Amino acid sequence: MNRRPLLSFTICWVAGSAAGCLFDGYRLLASIAVCLLLLVLWAAGGGIRWKTAAVFVLGLTAAALYWEWTEARNVSLLPEALGKPEAGLNETYITAEGVVASPVERDGDRVDFTLKLIRIIGDGQEGQDAEAPAAKLQAAESVKGSAAGKPIAEGSTAAAGPVGEPIAVQIKLQAESEIMVAAQWQRGDRVTVRGELALPPVARNFGGFDYRAYLQTQRIHWLLKGEGAVSVTAVPPVSWQLTSVLRWNDAARATLGAEMDRLFKEPHAGYMKGLVIGIQDDLDPETFKQFSQLGLTHILAISGMHVAVYVGVILFLLRRLRFTRETALTITLLLVPVYVLLSGAGPSILRAGLMSMIALLAARLGLLKDGMNILGASALMMLVWNPYFLLSVSFQLSFLVTAGLMVYTPLATPLFGRLPKWLGSSITVTLIAQLVSFPLTVYYFNQFSLLSFIANLLLVPFITFLVLPLGTLALLLGRIWDAGASAVAGTAELLNNWTFAAVEWVNGFTAGVLIWASPSLLWICLYYALLYGLLYALKRRRDTELAPQYMEDETRPLAGLAQPGAGEVRDTFPYPSYTGVQSGLRGSGYVAILCAAALGLLLYKGYYTEQLNGTGAISFLDVGQGDSILITTPEGAHILVDGGGTVNFGSREEWRIRRSPFEVGAKTLMPLLKRRGIHRLDAVILTHGDQDHMGGLQAVLEGMPVSALMFNGTLAGTEPYAKLMNTALARDVRLYAVQQGMVLAPDKATALHFLWPEPLAAAQPLLPEVEEQNHESVVFRLEMNGRSFLFTGDMDEDAEEEIIKAAEEDGIREAGPLDVLKVAHHGSKTSTGAAWLEFWKPASAVISAGVNNLYGHPNAGVLERLEEAGAAIYRTDLHGEIQLRVKEEISIRYRINTNEVKSHQKPD
Secondary structure (H helix, E strand, O other): OOOOHHHHHHHHHHHHHHHHHHOOHHHHHHHHHHHHHHHHHHHHOOOOOHHHHHHHHHHHHHHHHHHHHHHHHOOOOHHHHHOOOHHHHOOEEEEEEEEEOOOOEEEOOEEEEEEEEEEEEEOOOOOOOOHHHHHHHHHHHHHHOOOOOOOOOOOOOOOOOOOOOEEEEEEEOOOOOHHHHHOOOOOOOEEEEEEEEEOOOOOOOOOOOOHHHHHHHOOOOOEEEEEOHHHEEEEOOOOOOOHHHHHHHHHHHHHHHHHHHHHOOOOHHHHHHHHHHOOOOOOOHHHHHHHHHOOOHHHHOOOHHHHHHHHHHHHHHHHHOOOOHHHHHHHHHHHHHHHHHHOOOOHHHHHHHHHHHHHHHHHHHOOOOOHHHHHHHHHHHHHHHOHHHHHOHHHHHHHHHHHHHHHHHHHHHHHHOOOOHHHHHHHHHHHHHHHHHHHHHHHHHOEEEOOHHHHHHHHHHHHHHHHHHHHHHHHHHOOOOHHHHHHHHHHHHHHHHHHHHHHHHHHOOHHHEEEOOOOOHHHHHHHHHHHHHHHHHHHHHHHHHHOOOOOOOOOOOHHHOOOOOOOOHHHHOOOOOHHHHHHHHHHHHHHHHHHHHHHHHHHHHHHOOOOOOOOEEEEEOOOOOOOOEEEEOOOOOEEEEOOOOOOOOOOOOHHHOOOOOOOHHHHHHHHHHHHOOOOOEOEEEOOOOOHHHHOOHHHHHHHOOEOEEEEOOOEOOOHHHHHHHHHHHHOOOEEEEOOOOOEEEEEOOEEEEEEEOOOOOOOOOOOOEOOOOHHHOOEEEEEEOOEEEEEOOOOOHHHHHHHHHHHHHOOOOOOOOEEEEEOHHHHOOOOOOHHHHHHHOEEEEEEOOOOOOOOOOOOHHHHHHHHHOOOEEEEHHHHOOEEEEEOOOEEEEEOOOOOOOEEEOOOO
16 A cells, blocks of 8 residues: 555545445445545554655545546536426427537447537427526526536527536437438537437336436436437537547448458458447447357457557557657657547546556656556546546446456466466456456356366457458558458458357357346455455465475575574575475365455355245336246246237338347346346246237246246237247247146246136147137136236237136136235236126236336226236336245335335235
8 A cells, every 4th residue: 555555545535436336325425434544543553654644534535525526516407497397398309509529339120329409499489588497507506616517598699618507319210211310410419309308217127228328328308209300400610629530430440441441341340340440330239249248348349458459559660660768758759649539438448548658658657667557547537527437337347357458467377387488478468457347247147158268368469469450451441442451351350250150159158158136335345355366376485386485404504504503594595405395295285276266155155145035026117018027936947928029010221220129028128137147938828829928938938948938829820920830840949738737836836827828729729820719718727825826918808707717617706805915918808807807806916017008008997807807917018027926925016105004914
């Protein structure tokens, strides 16, 4: 700490920022007090000087206060400016005038950019100023200052430049001809946008992605959605402004991207644009998925590796041109920001660029040559500029991996000392990078490939030192020697084909991909501590083995002898004795074994996270207008009922198709299953073949081991349904056609009794094709820990009557009381009749329906019947995900308005 004060101060700043992020109120004060106490105790013990401790205390406290100050200012002033509450502004049409403050990006029929407000007109006030809102806004600005992040009320001037509140604008193009119009919009344009103001959506499932929270870290609080290019009027700037530099940079990046498109064919063009200039918009989604599974996505993002190659090449060329060392360093220092801007200026490239600039400046001046101090200075500068960088995955991975390489590599290097230097160095760097990035990888992405080390060891040097230089060379030659550029590009494409084939082949070993639940912060800290202890003990053991030794009967140098009779010859001898070496080996060996055992136990606990204690769980996931239910039995079996699915109405024009469209299975369902640490599904129950129940299961079968797929014994006659069944067969998933009377008992406390569909008639084919699938929906009653639940798919009233009739023939007049009824067909009027409710007498009912769905689900008549039956109603469109924990009681909680948790006593 005393030797690296800048690094230590940065660590304290990060700790203070983290405390401000994680805690508030008394908890924040308590966390700061604990940190301060530790620093005081350290200083009192002589570990650091009191002056140093005082500076660290100041840094930690200042960081926490700075975070709180930033959070307090990160609020929208639009409600105050327009004189309406936040809820009143949602879904309001307004006209907004401002300046485009980001690159304009198009994906299919959608165009996105960020708008810095200059003025706003709402509720038919076009051309008029709202005097009261303007006065409120000016009063707010006089109190809080005129920093960015506040809108300028209509009627005020914009002479100081774009200083308004940022809004995320989304324009849906209506015709292909509008693509050319949108292509003219650029950063710095003064635009007027007419559209609907909307609050960004929040996470609707526990552990799901929270888009509103993400945008808040960008200081964005509203979406403005426009229809067609006609909703935007854009005027280029008439004079030079600071944003002109960024405007030129966007144009340069677009030009470089177009040149890549000219030189390379797809999918190589999108891949090379990501590799060379950091443009990932056109990267093939399947290619990204393949690289992501092996932990190779860092190759596709400009990072420290790219900057190091860039700086090294420039220095080499300048020295070859006989520039002096000082001049070469100065020129390279000035060119680094150019590369950072052209590469997109993401957190990882900013970190690498700042470190490179500081290192070049230090080399130029002969100062600050410690890499850890340079890393600390870079992190501190970025966090002071924008505290929300702390929440960026790219920022965290970039700095942690860089710091880990500096700290752990010296410890691991001696372990591979017997290998050739080049090979030992490559193995050490790759291994440490994998070990250091592992906790964050499983925290954010919830999977890790056991083959990632081999893939990184072989492919990263191949891509870095062959493909990347060839792609850069082709880009440089493109405008001066077209034939040479084409030849270089062809060579790069050949190498890319080898890369893609290797990645696909390695990914074929699906057993190597492990799914992890997101670990806790304490788990991550323990992991790094135990890893350090293990590597340190192994290094000490290796150093001891290589130390000079002597035997007790060996001749010793005269200089090492003590006076006769002193009995201290061994202590004065400058080399360790044989006995001392053996003792050191044993000691470091014991420590290594202890750390390895503790680390193994930590990994085991991190992988197997479920603590069931005899409690079952049912989660009605919010997948929009569709069904998906996850059942976890008291003994840990996982059963997924349906998978939701994105419904597309008719065929879409090719120009409207997006590169990575939203798909429920891949974007919602699979991330949720992985985040909860589900390694395998013991059964998937597909109630019927409609897209809103079946579509998301395609991603599940492709991305997770599934033991059995249970369906209604019919074929839907659609291409997606056939693809799903073929995928199940290809992955050796057992298929079961269920019917009335079957029972599934995954454990002693759980049983599924299938009530529908009825058995096929003898004359029917084995797997008949049925276009109308609702009537054939799988219906089953779940008994778990003595409680009962009914799952109904999209069954219709005719199926309800048939089930009741069959029960009455067996002498059963009523099957209730039922604890929870999953209401059929999203609450449609075609099911959940009065007789059905009278037969089951449900205490609670759950309806799975999409927010503001086009079908009007749930139907008002169904809601009325449920209320008359005395059932408590829970709806995913209102409550988000609904979770039930089942033991002696049923505890219910839901994602939206989660403060309310209800318990239902077991009926007598």
